[in-house]
Amino acid sequence: MTKLIYEFSEGNMSMRDLLGGKGANLAEMTHLSLPVPRGFTLTTVACHDYQQKQTLSDGLLSELDQALTHLSQTTGKQFDGTSQPLLVSVRSGAAISMPGMMDTILNIGLNDQTVEALATLTHNERFAYDSYRRLLAMFGNVVYGIDEATFDHVLTAAKHVNGYQSDLELTSADLKQIVNDFKAIYQQSGKGEFPQSPKEQLLAAINAVFESWNNHRAQVYRQQNHISESLGTAVNIQEMVFGNAGDQSGTGVAFTRNPATGEKKVFGEYLLNAQGEDVVAGIRTPQSIEVLHEDMPEIYDELMAIAEKLETHYQDMQDLEFTIENGKLYLLQARDGKRTPYAAVKIAVDQVDEGLITKAQAIQRVSPESVSTMLHPEFDEGALASHTPMTTGLPASPGAATGQVYFTAEDAKQAADAGEKVVLIRQDTSPEDIDGMIVSQAIVTSRGGMTSHAAVVARGMGATGVVGAHEIQVDYVAKVAKIGEQVIHEGDWVSVDGTSGELYLGQIKTTSVGVKGELSVLLDWAKEVAQMGVYTNADTPQDFQKALDFGADGIGLTRTEHMFFKPERLVQMRRLILAEDALGRAEPLTELLKMQQEDFYQLYKLAGDKEVTIRLLDPPLHEFLPHDEEEIQAVSQQIHLAPEKLRERTNALKELNPMLGHRGDRLAVTFPDIYQMQVKAIMSAVIRLHDEGLEVHPHIMIPLTDSKSEMAWVRQLVIDQIEAMMSDQEFELAYTVGTMMEMPRACVTADQVAEVSDFFSFGTNDLTQLTFGYSRDDVGSFMPEYIKQGILPADPFQTIDTEGVGTLMEIAINKGRQTKAELPIGVCGEVGGDPASIEFFNQIGVTYVSCSPYRVPVARLAAAQATL
Numbered sequence: 001m002t003k004l005i006y007e008f009s010e011g012n013m014s015m016r017d018l019l020g021g022k023g024a025n026l027a028e029m030t031h032l033s034l035p036v037p038r039g040f041t042l043t044t045v046a047c048h049d050y051q052q053k054q055t056l057s058d059g060l061l062s063e064l065d066q067a068l069t070h071l072s073q074t075t076g077k078q079f080d081g082t083s084q085p086l087l088v089s090v091r092s093g094a095a096i097s098m099p100g101m102m103d104t105i106l107n108i109g110l111n112d113q114t115v116e117a118l119a120t121l122t123h124n125e126r127f128a129y130d131s132y133r134r135l136l137a138m139f140g141n142v143v144y145g146i147d148e149a150t151f152d153h154v155l156t157a158a159k160h161v162n163g164y165q166s167d168l169e170l171t172s173a174d175l176k177q178i179v180n181d182f183k184a185i186y187q188q189s190g191k192g193e194f195p196q197s198p199k200e201q202l203l204a205a206i207n208a209v210f211e212s213w214n215n216h217r218a219q220v221y222r223q224q225n226h227i228s229e230s231l232g233t234a235v236n237i238q239e240m241v242f243g244n245a246g247d248q249s250g251t252g253v254a255f256t257r258n259p260a261t262g263e264k265k266v267f268g269e270y271l272l273n274a275q276g277e278d279v280v281a282g283i284r285t286p287q288s289i290e291v292l293h294e295d296m297p298e299i300y301d302e303l304m305a306i307a308e309k310l311e312t313h314y315q316d317m318q319d320l321e322f323t324i325e326n327g328k329l330y331l332l333q334a335r336d337g338k339r340t341p342y343a344a345v346k347i348a349v350d351q352v353d354e355g356l357i358t359k360a361q362a363i364q365r366v367s368p369e370s371v372s373t374m375l376h377p378e379f380d381e382g383a384l385a386s387h388t389p390m391t392t393g394l395p396a397s398p399g400a401a402t403g404q405v406y407f408t409a410e411d412a413k414q415a416a417d418a419g420e421k422v423v424l425i426r427q428d429t430s431p432e433d434i435d436g437m438i439v440s441q442a443i444v445t446s447r448g449g450m451t452s453h454a455a456v457v458a459r460g461m462g463a464t465g466v467v468g469a470h471e472i473q474v475d476y477v478a479k480v481a482k483i484g485e486q487v488i489h490e491g492d493w494v495s496v497d498g499t500s501g502e503l504y505l506g507q508i509k510t511t512s513v514g515v516k517g518e519l520s521v522l523l524d525w526a527k528e529v530a531q532m533g534v535y536t537n538a539d540t541p542q543d544f545q546k547a548l549d550f551g552a553d554g555i556g557l558t559r560t561e562h563m564f565f566k567p568e569r570l571v572q573m574r575r576l577i578l579a580e581d582a583l584g585r586a587e588p589l590t591e592l593l594k595m596q597q598e599d600f601y602q603l604y605k606l607a608g609d610k611e612v613t614i615r616l617l618d619p620p621l622h623e624f625l626p627h628d629e630e631e632i633q634a635v636s637q638q639i640h641l642a643p644e645k646l647r648e649r650t651n652a653l654k655e656l657n658p659m660l661g662h663r664g665d666r667l668a669v670t671f672p673d674i675y676q677m678q679v680k681a682i683m684s685a686v687i688r689l690h691d692e693g694l695e696v697h698p699h700i701m702i703p704l705t706d707s708k709s710e711m712a713w714v715r716q717l718v719i720d721q722i723e724a725m726m727s728d729q730e731f732e733l734a735y736t737v738g739t740m741m742e743m744p745r746a747c748v749t750a751d752q753v754a755e756v757s758d759f760f761s762f763g764t765n766d767l768t769q770l771t772f773g774y775s776r777d778d779v780g781s782f783m784p785e786y787i788k789q790g791i792l793p794a795d796p797f798q799t800i801d802t803e804g805v806g807t808l809m810e811i812a813i814n815k816g817r818q819t820k821a822e823l824p825i826g827v828c829g830e831v832g833g834d835p836a837s838i839e840f841f842n843q844i845g846v847t848y849v850s851c852s853p854y855r856v857p858v859a860r861l862a863a864a865q866a867t868l
């Protein structure tokens with residue numbers, strides 16, 4: 001028989017899959033002799049079992065009885081006991097932490113008798129009834145699905161009637177009344193009475209936690225984070241300790257380092273005389289952990305020592321939950337702390353310096369995708385200077401964001417779906433708001449601290465976050481927020497600075513930051529480790545410079561056509577295309593030659609000894625031609641060609657399927673002088689640099705090749721031009737002529753194509769388009785539905801389709817290397833900067849990827865992770 005329940009003392013941290021993250025860590029901390037209240041864990045296997053049978057099995061129930069009996073013995077307390085009542089929490093905990101997503105119930109075991117027993121035992125009636133009312137509310141919500149707000153209303157009304165500011169002022173008489181009112185809510189709900197039997201409470205709670213695995217917010221979270229549905233959750237049953245037992249009690253959370261900045265200093269918040277979620281729920285504004293130093297110095301010191309011990313033990317920053325009951329400290333949870341991308345990088349690098357982890361571990365600690373958020377904008381200092389903040393809150397998650405304001409998750413979601421950039425402003429957030437939070441650029445709340453739900457979620461998602469901006473008063477009914485006299489309406493633009501905590505009206509210009517500090521250190525380590533090179537796609541010196549700053553190894557793809565779209569060049573390009581014959585093409589070609597030569601000169605110069613691959617002209621010619629009558633008139637004047645003639649020529653060049661038409665190397669076959677001009681420009685730049693003392697080895701790339709014979713033809717054209725110029729100038733240098741791999745036909749005949757290619761570079765955009773038969777410019781109309789229906793796991797233009805396109809790539813690589821064992825293989829499509837795709841490329845033997853400048857740091861980290 002499979003064992004379905006483990007006591008904390010029987011488990012350890014390696015048993016995550018079975019015990020869930022919370023259970024495994026409670027067990028581990030128990031072994032470390034930390035003060036953890038006793039308890040046991042119902043395994044994820046028990047959860048599967050429940051999901052299948054839709055009931056708790058007999059085997060589980062008998063193990064549960066044994067475990068309870070043992071807990072009674074070790075604690076000296078009894079369920080239903082009228083002298084020493086045993087109270088427990090029922091806590092969900094999946095293998096992968098899903099903060100706030102699952103349900104937990106505290107104070108199970110209280111009923112009309114045991115509450116009195118607890119009052120007598122503790123000489124604290126107020127505390128006993130405070131605990132009881134909490135149980136009634138949590139149980140009602142989690143087990144019976146009664147809206148939390150229904151209970152909150154009663155509580156708020158009671159405070160209001162008595163003129164209290166905070167829950168703490170409620171007397172035991174008030175709380176007794178509230179308990180009665182809560183029971184009445186059960187009756188009104190029609191879902192049944194509150195069960196007085198502790199055992200019955202416990203079973204219902206276990207059922208509810210198992211059920212909560214399937215609730216909406218848990219599903220959304222799993223989807224967002226790619227967590228498998230089949231994992232299931234464990235359930236922890238743990239003896240209660242009470243942070244609400246009086247002034248010598250409290251509850252709090254602490255991170256072993258600052259989760260926003262990464263600073264090596266324990267960061268936390270706590271509330272005196274409070275229980276469970278009070279800190280995160282933002283019900284009262286918590287105190288900083290530093291205050292605990294004054295309130296309870298010994299507890300503070302003990303907590304600091306535990307923090308250090310745990311961090312060393314787990315070799316990572318920890319997020320701790322603790323409770324103080326009458327001057328005694330208890331640990332209730334430890335897990336790897338969520339952190340901002342900035343903090344993740346800083347902590348990883350610091351921990352290597354401290355000798356706590358290795359460089360390889362550091363590289364694996366940071367998600368490549370999160371690095372991209374670090375490169376993204378900060379507010380432009382100049383622009384910021386002319387704005388005055390409306391208000392300031394706590395800087396919960398750094399970054400700069402602008403967007404239009406919405407006050408509910410649903411409204412934010414709707415606006416974002418309609419293409420708006422949104423900022424969610426709320427009093428506080430709860431797990432129900434997850435849909436709206438995911439789509440928000442920034443999240444702002446008026447209540448709560450640095451560990452409130454809003455703060456944790458924003459940091460987790462890399463969204464900008466400001467919390468506890470208490471001057472903001474949100475009016476959900478009128479859909480406005482007020483800050484003093486100022487009114488923010490729904491749809492107004494605001495700018496949020498998550499680094500300073502400031503909120504501004506209007507849109508503020510942003511600037512981007514570079515790779516610096518710890519990030520630059522980490523990326524250098526990544527470069528040492530990575531097998532694959534990381535190049536950039538760049539057509540201008542500006543783009544290239546950016547990529548070099550981000551650590552690019554060189555240029556993997558220069559799209560020369562982009563150079564032709566500048567107005568003065570477009571004119572020449574049009575003259576060229578519209579010319580009747582080679583003679584008419586000569587003059588515009590000479591003009592274009594001059595300009596291209598300068599372009600290439602600049603790129604090579606910037607590259608220094610780094611390599612640059614230049615692709616010759618690729619797009620269909622008609623892209624350069626006027627599209628409507630107005631443009632025809634203008635162009636006609638510009639190039640001195642009669643409008644009729646122009647119209648006629650334009651019509652002649654029109655194609656039904658331009659992307660499958662007269663483009664790429666097909667242009668070279670019909671207009672060889674265009675490619676000749678480009679090669680001439682490249683060589684002129686190379687010769688000029690040679691004279692200046694810089695040795696450049698040009699790499700020329702032919703687009704759209706589909707056969708060996710075609711490639712051989714174009715290659716000869718290119719080589720003849722190069723050789724002619726070299727013999728003219730009486731000098732020699734090494735150069736390569738390679739091909740893009742973007743035609744399925746070229747992939748399956750790659751052994752032949754390789755005979756006439758010095759390198760391959762996969763153009764995954766075209767290759768994906770042609771493999772699926774999807775027009776990449778038109779997929780928007782059906783792709784989202786394909787992903788939603790699960791027909792495709794992801795957009796293949798963003799993440800490589802390993803099965804189809806990937807197999808073609810593997811065929812091409814294997815065949816190509818049959819012919820040339822050392823054939824360099826690049827990837828230069830959109831997916832060249834996608835971490836999941838990079839992992840695959842590394843597996844199939846790709847030599848380097850090339851991606852847009854902003855993806856370079858992401859790709860560097862992903863390439864290193866793929867190697868490790």
Ligand code: ADP
Nearest residue numbers: 089091092100104238239240241276277321332
């Ligand atoms: P979550 O996964 O949402 O954090 P938890 O199971 O950790 O939920 O519990 C919610 C809150 O209740 C936490 O603040 C936790 O510290 C507190 N809590 C849970 N079990 C106990 C217990 N046995 N005694 C005291 N507090 C508890």
Ligand code: MG
Nearest residue numbers: 100321332333
């Ligand atoms: Mg917790």
Ligand code: MG
Nearest residue numbers: 703742763766
């Ligand atoms: Mg292409």
